[in-house]
Amino acid sequence: MASYKSSYRESSDQQIVFPPEIEALKGQCLPARLSKELLLANHGQNLRQLNDQSAPSLAKKFTLPQAYPPSLVPLKSLQKILLRDMLLETHHKNRFLVAKLIGAPYMHAGTTTILEDEAGDVEKVSVHNFGDSPDDPILLQGIVIAIKEPYYQLSADGTHEIRVDHPSDIYIAKVDDSSIHSEFQTDFHKEKTADEWRNEGDKAFLEKKYHSTLSCYNRALQTASPENTAFIQNLYRKRASINIILHRFDAAKADSYAGMSERYLGRNALLLALKATYELGDYELSKTLLESGLRDFPNNPGISAYSQRIIDRVKEQKHGRYDFDSMLRSVQDGNIHLDHASYFCDTAIGKTNRHGRGLFASRSFNFGELVLCEKAFCLPSQQSRDELFNQSGAVLFSKLVNKLQHNQSLHERFFDLDSGDYPRSKLPSSQDTGEKLRVVDDMPIVDVFLVETIREKNCFNAPLRSSEVATNNTPTINDALAAGLWCRAAYINHSCLPNTLRTFIGDMQILRATRTIPAGAEITFQYLAPDTDLATRQDHFKRSWGFKCDCVLCSSEGKSSEAMREKRTTLFHTIRAVVMKNASPYRVSKTFIRKVQGLTSRLEGMYEPSLYDELPRLALIHPTLWLTEAWRSHQNHDKVLVYAFELLRNFGLFTTVVDGKLEIHRSVAMMNIEMVRAFKYAYEAYTAIGELGLARQCLQEGELEYLITTGYSEGAQKFFDIA
Numbered sequence: 001m002a003s004y005k006s007s008y009r010e011s012s013d014q015q016i017v018f019p020p021e022i023e024a025l026k027g028q029c030l031p032a033r034l035s036k037e038l039l040l041a042n043h044g045q046n047l048r049q050l051n052d053q054s055a056p057s058l059a060k061k062f063t064l065p066q067a068y069p070p071s072l073v074p075l076k077s078l079q080k081i082l083l084r085d086m087l088l089e090t091h092h093k094n095r096f097l098v099a100k101l102i103g104a105p106y107m108h109a110g111t112t113t114i115l116e117d118e119a120g121d122v123e124k125v126s127v128h129n130f131g132d133s134p135d136d137p138i139l140l141q142g143i144v145i146a147i148k149e150p151y152y153q154l155s156a157d158g159t160h161e162i163r164v165d166h167p168s169d170i171y172i173a174k175v176d177d178s179s180i181h182s183e184f185q186t187d188f189h190k191e192k193t194a195d196e197w198r199n200e201g202d203k204a205f206l207e208k209k210y211h212s213t214l215s216c217y218n219r220a221l222q223t224a225s226p227e228n229t230a231f232i233q234n235l236y237r238k239r240a241s242i243n244i245i246l247h248r249f250d251a252a253k254a255d256s257y258a259g260m261s262e263r264y265l266g267r268n269a270l271l272l273a274l275k276a277t278y279e280l281g282d283y284e285l286s287k288t289l290l291e292s293g294l295r296d297f298p299n300n301p302g303i304s305a306y307s308q309r310i311i312d313r314v315k316e317q318k319h320g321r322y323d324f325d326s327m328l329r330s331v332q333d334g335n336i337h338l339d340h341a342s343y344f345c346d347t348a349i350g351k352t353n354r355h356g357r358g359l360f361a362s363r364s365f366n367f368g369e370l371v372l373c374e375k376a377f378c379l380p381s382q383q384s385r386d387e388l389f390n391q392s393g394a395v396l397f398s399k400l401v402n403k404l405q406h407n408q409s410l411h412e413r414f415f416d417l418d419s420g421d422y423p424r425s426k427l428p429s430s431q432d433t434g435e436k437l438r439v440v441d442d443m444p445i446v447d448v449f450l451v452e453t454i455r456e457k458n459c460f461n462a463p464l465r466s467s468e469v470a471t472n473n474t475p476t477i478n479d480a481l482a483a484g485l486w487c488r489a490a491y492i493n494h495s496c497l498p499n500t501l502r503t504f505i506g507d508m509q510i511l512r513a514t515r516t517i518p519a520g521a522e523i524t525f526q527y528l529a530p531d532t533d534l535a536t537r538q539d540h541f542k543r544s545w546g547f548k549c550d551c552v553l554c555s556s557e558g559k560s561s562e563a564m565r566e567k568r569t570t571l572f573h574t575i576r577a578v579v580m581k582n583a584s585p586y587r588v589s590k591t592f593i594r595k596v597q598g599l600t601s602r603l604e605g606m607y608e609p610s611l612y613d614e615l616p617r618l619a620l621i622h623p624t625l626w627l628t629e630a631w632r633s634h635q636n637h638d639k640v641l642v643y644a645f646e647l648l649r650n651f652g653l654f655t656t657v658v659d660g661k662l663e664i665h666r667s668v669a670m671m672n673i674e675m676v677r678a679f680k681y682a683y684e685a686y687t688a689i690g691e692l693g694l695a696r697q698c699l700q701e702g703e704l705e706y707l708i709t710t711g712y713s714e715g716a717q718k719f720f721d722i723a
């Protein structure tokens, strides 16, 4: 979680220092503006320079002096402003600027172009987070836009520009747009007929320029005669399919409904509505659409193809029944966005005593049982991961903004997430219903700074497949961790001694119980595997999420004197250094093993029994794992058993053998793949000394823990080396 620090935060943390002559311009109108010719010439030069450079990177740094809120006011309630009246370093509340884009756009960290206002003044404008793309720009030369509550930015080098960060602050003018009261619009918008716009859209579609297609279809719809319903409905259907391609599912759903006529309850419109609702995860509505589709068009393969998919999704959503093997196969084919529904209906969001909101069990869960399986709200694709390995937080941010910008129905789910003390704007309410308005001037309101704060506090780093932990401890580039966001799991609070463990297959997050969870109990997991040193781990939690962990382990560890904690940490590092000299435990002499054993016993003596008798002892985990493996390489089965059970005990899993049966107490146990290894080694050792009952029990226990730590049972036989 939270490994990426956004650039806007960096810049707001570090105040920009302006030279005095530039500082003096703050809050002033610009004394002398560049001429249109000069500005366009400079722009052209920038454009050429940019073309000479390598391709612009999506994750290129962007800077912003300070966060400012998006406009929540409809255009009709804002007052127009001209460039000449705008003040530098000022956010012009309650104002809007109407302008025509007169430069060719170039894309770097955002889209930069030149605008001209209604008085003929010109200025550079840079629009960020708009989802614009170099091959298929949205902010085309010639279009008219309104910038709501514009921010006039001054840079330390004395350059200036209109800066737009919130996509909902850009309004693209329609044909004959009365909301912006401008003469500007007419020359560009009225130059083609509806037919011509549609044909141009079709042409752009064939060239795969989907933004252009959309813009042409919009113009065709705005220009078409209202009587021409067949033409209009056809255009809605066309636009619905483009919206599906662009993942604008809300708009696709609305367009497909608008594309259904009474006479022609169109097969295509129905299929499009089915696709859009399915992609939005509304399987109940998809089911209803499917039923009418099967009734009216029984032989349509496109519609019938949804039958089994919808049945499966409902089964997953309601009962948590998944085919994990097929999920795994899909990911192996390089696909990370899996066609599965989320199961979380057996959990509930509630208030905790000290940690804000949390997620609670609505029923009891047995050890190993699936508690939740959630499809990512957003997880960048494999290609983005490879390209921008170190920038996955930036990619996630950009994808989140894009998704929210076009799918207002997802806002409640996302914007309800924790944003710490970020000052949220109060959304306006509808006069009729009193409901919060999330759309103003037909644009879903997206506060990009809020999106980033939510991302930072709520995202997880995920591998492509958690099974990698069983074979490979360091992920390869293809299996690299990428930042993603899962909205339900984001309510889960951290505990160092949690009751669940999360794993991943592609974009599905799987959560299993690591002990029995009674109904009503809070569900917790580890945000980070806790560092052995209390101060270091508290520091991680503080820096990344702003909290101090007060779990039983941290509280008890806090009662250990600082001197004792320091002694433990120092000895732990000494053991690590000694062991690292002989990195592999498989080729070491017994004398060397005994040396490590001696040091480990000393470390054990530094854990006060009064505090740790019933708790994990984190610093002892690695030494005892090493000793188990070292004795295993010498086939000393008795020693393997001693250290395997010591290892389990250090994880907080206490075992006793009573009447030839293993009894396990796991109420404070942590779990990871090393614990599964301990069971594997104990199974092998018991088998070797002929204790077959205990061997079987260790194997069964280990297999269940394998399922929890990797997410599924595939690969367990190989891991335990059993036929």
Ligand SMILES: C[S@@+](CC[C@H](N)C(=O)[O-])C[C@H]1O[C@@H](n2cnc3c(N)ncnc32)[C@H](O)[C@@H]1O
Residues within 6 Å of the ligand: 354, 355, 356, 357, 358, 417, 418, 457, 458, 490, 491, 492, 493, 494, 495, 545, 546, 547, 548, 549, 550
């Ligand atoms: C992913 S959110 C978890 C849900 C959050 N509690 C909420 O109210 O939406 C992460 C935030 O929860 C809080 N949190 C999580 N674990 C905590 C813990 N063990 N102790 C205190 N606060 C915690 C912190 O404020 C953290 O930034």
